[in-house]
Amino acid sequence: MGKKNFDSEFCGRLPLNNVNLIQDYGYLIIASRSELKILQVSENSEELFHLSPEQLITADLGKVLSGEDVKQIKIFIQNDIARRVPMELTIGKSEVHSALFHLKPDYLVLEIEGKPKSGKRKLSTVLADIQLAINSIEAESDVKGISEVAIRELKKISGFDGVLMYQFDEDWNGKVIAEEKTDLLEPYLGQTFPASDIPKQARDLYLKNPYRQIPKREFTPVSLFPVVNPVSDGFLDLSDYNLRSVPSVHIEYMKNMGINASMSIRVLNNGKLWGLISCHHIEPKYIDMELCSIFEMLSATISSKISTVLSLEDGQISAALQQTRVDIMDRLHHKNNPDTAVFNTDGKELLSLFSVGGAILALNGKKGEVGVVPDTDFVDELLLWIDNKNLSDIYYTDNLSEAFEEAGPFAKQASGLLVMPIDSKQSDYLICFRPEVEATIDWGGNPNEAITFEANGKNYHPRNSFKLWKEKVENYSTAWKDAEIDAARTLASFLSKLRLGETAE
Template sequence: MTDKKNFDSDFCGSLPLHHINSIQDYGYLLIVDKKLNIIQLSENIVQLAGKRAEELINSSLVDFISSEDLVKIEELLKRGLSKRIPLYLQFTAQQQTSLFLALLHVEADYIIIELEKQEENYNRSFADVFQEVKYISTAIDQADNVQEVCNIAIHELRKIAGFDGILMYQFDKDWNGTVIAEEKDERLDQYLGQTFPASDVPKQARQMYLKNPYRLIPNRDYEPIRLYPVINPVTNAFIDLSDCNLRGVAKVHLEYMKNMKVKASMSIRVICNETLWGLISCHHLEPKYLNYELCSIFEWLSEVISTKISLIVNKQDYRNSKQIQEKRVALTDQIYAQDDIATGLLKDDSGDILELFNASGVLISINGRSETKGNIPDRADLYNLIQWFESRNLNTVYSTNSLSAIYEDAAAYSAVASGVLFIPIAQTAGDFLVCFRPEVIKNIDWGGDPNQAINFTDDGKKYHPRTSFELWKQTVEQQALPWTKNELEVAESLRSFLFEFTIKQAQQ
């Protein structure tokens, strides 16, 4: 037997990525107080100002920008905006003026300003950009299913930005990501259908994607630029760079990119119902910088893709919910017609309890009388299982799709009862019903051995990512199809109805 393990590493998920305290070298960082005095900055500012970082501390930003730009900043601050506010700034130093795209992040006691130099002679009209995005948005909007949305998304994003390869993967409940769409040239390895362990995108990285729509790393071999001073004088701690595009990259992730043989990457989030649903991962064999305009297109399309996937998922969920509710109503009508719970649940006239819960077997125990239908464990095994359930004093619906993981004896009959749905009706009277689902053997194609995803050094203080992404096959046994949210909600609703029905019968 091979279990499906949880590969979401607590160690990786605890690394303070937002306090990395360095930036990538394709831009500059200034931290100013509310009076626009410089209190912290990236050390590469010397390239612009011709002065060392320590000489610029307590200088005023006003000394380097025009009065027009100062007015723009003041107006933006008055409007109460706080995160990722874009504007163009003319930065003047050493008798030279450079145009930058600036991103402002307004915190309680200071303002972070990211500066990215603008490409010369690069000027596309809004109409050109809008037309491009509108075309893609229309194509995505006309898609009928999630897979079609994913295929359109990666094809169009690759066409816009020219990455050597793009793939989209969807997270499962354990945060492993399975590649569901892919478009690459022949120099990059193919991963379609393969699954990557949760530790590849650890917890704190996933949380950052809820704040930031994309993450760009133009060159894995960049020179990290430190901040000066190291400690932010306002917070007396490392500054929080969570929202910054320029935020430095953890060494372990750069090593991961090297092992994948890519020099540039970009990841774009996909959100469904306010939860991180998946990521679009872009790879390039050589360094590749994307200007802010292009990144903004990706950000815009992230919203378009997320909205469409949410719409499709919710529409399907509504249909499923409606169907199962209709089956439940038919079953309750059947119980009333038969004036008997067991007969009503097992009768086939308009669907039975097995059809309602997509189960293969059921045991119903009411008033000391037991009825069964379908495939269930042997009598002795069933007796012991019920004793185990009763020892847990359950008064709400209980479910699992891997019974043997919590009740070892169930391994012997996992073929018929890997999944159980236990619905207590009247705990004191010992009335209940339990549905069974059979084992569904699942083969998982991993992108590299997930057990080697994290490799610690001998002293246990550092770790390295896996070096191989070659196909690694795993067979997961003794698990059934999971019980859905709709099924569990209907099970609780049915439990309430059956409890009230038994009380009415007792009163009569």
Template sequence: MENKQAPIGIAIEKNYDSEFCGSIPLHLVNLIQPHGVLLTLSTQDLRVVQASENVPHLLGLALEDVLGQPLANFLPAPQIEDVLVKIQESSHQEKIPFTLTFTRQGEPIQFTALAHLKDTYILLELEENPAAAAQDSFMALYQQIKYITSLLKQATTTQTVSQISVEELKKLTGFDRVLMYQFDPQWNGIVIAQARELDMDDYMGLRFPASDVPKQARDLYLSNPYRLIPARDYTPARLIPVINPLISRFTDLSDCNLRSVAGVHLEYLVNLKVQASMSLPIIIDDKLWGLISCHHKLPKNPSYELRSAMELLSGIISAQIAAREKEKNMELRAQLRDIHAQLLEQLYTSPTFADGLVKEKDPLLKLLNITGAAVLYEGSVWTSGLVPPHPSIKELVYWLKRNKSDKTYATDTLPSQYVRSQEFKDLASGLIVLPINAEEGEYILGFRPEVIQTISWGGNPNQAIQMEADGKRYHPRNSFASYQETVKHTSLPWLPEELEAAENLRSAVLEKIIKERY
């Protein structure tokens, strides 16, 4: 069998995650993007102990006039009260933006502020907030969010939710391309939905290796509502002084929207042929399920109001995807329960449990979604469907006795684990094992055939990271042209619901055996 696009759970032999990239401390960069200002404040008196070097440009204040001074020197008393309230709130609920007004060259300038409370200091992010455009007013955004939410509620599958999401986010934001990535079990991302301008490259269905979003970056998405790069060609602003005097080390910028980006990622945007990007996490059950990635050919800095709307929508989209996945899983579980009931009836109306498992129109094959089954018990072998030759099954059992425990075991890459199974890979590239009495070599075995998959990557994943001769500096791949890889010696992946059904069946069989004996 050959499929154009591999399922999300297909086993990929090589691990494309990068320990090197994943070990880079992205939160200790001491640099921010220059479209905002970052102030580090002491918790006791709101004294400025660190400031980004672009303070003169955005606040109109000299660095030496700001450092060491209380924030109250630059803001009216009511706003200082507001800062104190927001700091107190940030310790026990989500961070809520608020407005602060600084005076620059005699004119009042409004900034959107976010406070991040740490153990010994406070980070205050400031972004200039010009009057919101009409389309970014609260009422206009609220109406659009309500409309998009109503569309999402009508979607019946994860794929439909994803496609509606990218299309509507593109309309809402004006980004040139919006993609929905879903992570596979090895953290490679596959594009499952796309909306784009026709002159933008088509990435639908392509996989991107895990090193494109290494572990360190993935972890930060769990604490940041979005990642925005308004213009890739920026000059980062340093924090002055370099070392935070309150802790005598670099300041932790994990929570900061303004945190600067690794140079390799900016190169990555060059190779993608985009000037601006924004990514929003899809989080399900406190785990990163995927990303919404927005690209623009020119620099683009969405208003804070629009970003907030996107943040809200990413949470709604996450909830809708979670609901569709749950519905799909519940439907599958219900189907498997019905088949399990049929199987139980066969078990208890047959002379032995083996006779009950391998009858014609075998529900065992349906229950585990397998094409062949073998029952080995008390020296006999019963089979159903398409199975390897009996001598091969017995050799497989010897291998299982030597290498596997007495727990239920499943693999979708048997030939890579048991080399001799390559001789019958077309019948058994996937295997599920339900031990009855492992010491005696008594098992229920289920077989899945090889499914040859053609995976289309966004560029050659083997060239995802290109190290320089010094072994320290590195670059991303410079081409995202479709690169096809054929995956062999694998079956369709085992679903959690199928493994659960297998364990329930094993319990029923062991109970039946005990009743037969005693």
């Protein structure tokens, strides 16, 4: 069977950032930027300030924070701090709480840690832990090594029962590529989780927040007071805040997984979400802001190292492709005969350039071929199908039979297709075929049952089993790399110009 897209549009439409609820392990204060008057508070703030939400609204921040804290906040505002900033707040006479300061155009937000700081770790100890982890990560030279070291260090620092690394594929399914865990948790190494587990809206939030913590699965969500933010005249956008509440479907997901606490840390590749590090714990587990800051720093280190390694690999591939492409183009220029130049040395260079099993050059009503290609009748049908596309650019697919049903019987030779138009009006093309690569995906539970609806069509639930579920995938080739597509585009342009006699002498 072919691959399916398990990215859930339904889950992606749920307003994760406009729920007007926070988790109960901390407090939220929203104040005006200009006057530092309190606009909104979480309804549990009375626990911290011993004043009701009604008493806090319109009060000065100085009524609940120390003069030094207010002075620091004013400095942040004067410097127009764009990113969130960790700080310590003195509540009452001596109680110190960690907090995150967020500055918005018209208001500021304080996320305050629920538990007062019980004692600082020595700075030298903190720096030593961070430096040891960074040194270990930097010493690795490939993605596998980086991933394995990263989760080992994070598990050691955090004490979670299990830590694993997901890598997203092109359809946003996440494959577990590294795992460290105790015997209390089920193993997931090598398994793939469907994109619907982390739908698009949730993934987008990781571009704003380096981590997401749920320290206690069973918690009572806390509302904001008043319900409507007086500045935006609507619900407060909670996208940037760690305290943002958790959808009930995800709570059920955690329950089905057998965990009471989780934390996820993003991994970026050149600014785009590449993967996630997921931490699980059987019992409730809270990670304080100091340790979260370490996780944030290590997230940046891991992302930077993976980006560097992947860029180096892409560069090496591009360099090899460029050299082969240049050799072919040089012969094209001097021989002025596309057929013999493209298929020089039995076409091995072309086949190697694009990692294909066979190729056809359709030019001036004639066809030349090299390697393993489908039969003549099929190629004629394929050319008609390509003609109808009126191509002005490269066309490629790793699942030809999905787009062109007649290709099904020829999947062994032609599951992948790369078409370089030379002159589509004259049916002149260079066409490459990639053979089928049969694969079996080990899913963490049946992806077809990722979400199930009740009879009313409104209430829904995540899958209740993560038992290994195998899926055989057919009619697919290996995916085309960006560097290969770039090389194809350049070669097609050169062939087109050569045909028109436009190449330089």
